[in-house]
Amino acid sequence: MDVKIVNFSETKIAVLEHRGPPEKVNDSALHFIEWRKQSGLSPVKTSRTFGVIYDDPSTVEPEKFRFDICGELGGEVSGEVPHNPQGVKSGTIPGGRCAVIRHQGPHERLGEKVYYLYRDWLPASGEELRDARLFFHYLNLRSQVADHELLTDIYLPLKS
Amino acid sequence: MSEDKELAYAQRFEAVFDYIERHLGDALDTEQLSRVAHFSKFHFHRQFSLYAGISISAYVRMVVAARQLPAGVPKARAHNGHRAGGGLRESRVVFARVPAGVRAVSFTVPQTPAMAAVERAILPAAQNKEREDGCEDSQFQ
Numbered sequence: 001m002d003v004k005i006v007n008f009s010e011t012k013i014a015v016l017e018h019r020g021p022p023e024k025v026n027d028s029a030l031h032f033i034e035w036r037k038q039s040g041l042s043p044v045k046t047s048r049t050f051g052v053i054y055d056d057p058s059t060v061e062p063e064k065f066r067f068d069i070c071g072e073l074g075g076e077v078s079g080e081v082p083h084n085p086q087g088v089k090s091g092t093i094p095g096g097r098c099a100v101i102r103h104q105g106p107h108e109r110l111g112e113k114v115y116y117l118y119r120d121w122l123p124a125s126g127e128e129l130r131d132a133r134l135f136f137h138y139l140n141l142r143s144q145v146a147d148h149e150l151l152t153d154i155y156l157p158l159k160s
Numbered sequence: 161m162s163e164d165k166e167l168a169y170a171q172r173f174e175a176v177f178d179y180i181e182r183h184l185g186d187a188l189d190t191e192q193l194s195r196v197a198h199f200s201k202f203h204f205h206r207q208f209s210l211y212a213g214i215s216i217s218a219y220v221r222m223v224v225a226a227r228q229l230p231a232g233v234p235k236a237r238a239h240n241g242h243r244a245g246g247g248l249r250e251s252r253v254v255f256a257r258v259p260a261g262v263r264a265v266s267f268t269v270p271q272t273p274a275m276a277a278v279e280r281a282i283l284p285a286a287q288n289k290e291r292e293d294g295c296e297d298s299q300f301q
Contacts, residue, residue: 059205059209119210132202
């Protein structure tokens with residue numbers, strides 16, 4: 001599998017914090033989409049879409065699962081995201097070195113590549129992990145392409 | 161060489177396994193264990209469970225259970241082996257010394273923490289169960 005090392009630039013984001021069972025992430029995503037449309041601060045066509053994952057859904061209790069649904073904020077957005085009914089807040093994806101692997105196919109199978117990074121690639125690479133969360137960059141979305149055409153870059157933050 | 165790096169990585173977990181065994185009666189927390197391995201606590205849970213094939217808490221329970229075996233089991237060792245043909249590795253915990261009359265206590269456990277892991281730990285037969293399903297259930301839009 002092809003793993004690249006890249007420098008990811010710090011990115012300002014709008015964040016909807018999903019807290020609870022993994023199968024309900026889609027419900028939270030609907031709120032985020034609603035905010036995107038209403039606010040116009042992170043248009044889906046021109047702003048990148050990210051997901052930041054805190055816990056392994058296969059080992060954490062469902063109620064404790066944490067996942068941030070994120071949209072890049074354009075340069076013209078200064079300061080904080082204005083108060084909104086969906087509870088979307090401002091945030092940052094920290095910049096720095098990352099290992100990146102591309103996944104093609106359904107989001108349900110992202111875990112296989114995440115496991116590969118932690119279990120196979122990391123030990124053999126000699127790299128050290130940075131104190132930052134693993135995140136996904138969704139290059140396209142379910143609303144745009146069929147599941148087998150979905151492309152997602154998985155970023156694992158590394159120390160410099 | 162990547163083999164050297166893998167060995168170095170393995171040795172850091174060996175230190176964690178040793179530490180757990182020496183502190184079975186104590187309250188163990190992630191921060192402490194990640195320090196022993198010189199890993200960041202940020203990623204330690206996942207690194208541990210993917211290396212050992214079992215969560216930290218299930219591993220601790222398993223070692224405690226294994227100690228109840230008649231002859232005692234002094235060392236539990238995780239072993240990450242390449243499967244023929246490549247692909248994902250299988251993770252397994254292997255007991256280095258097993259009680260008399262027990263041929264092998266070697267098993268692969270699911271990653272979900274479960275008392276099933278402890279039950280397998282005290283069963284005298286080798287068990288193999290593989291689990292490769294994905295986990296990052298992060299679908300949206």
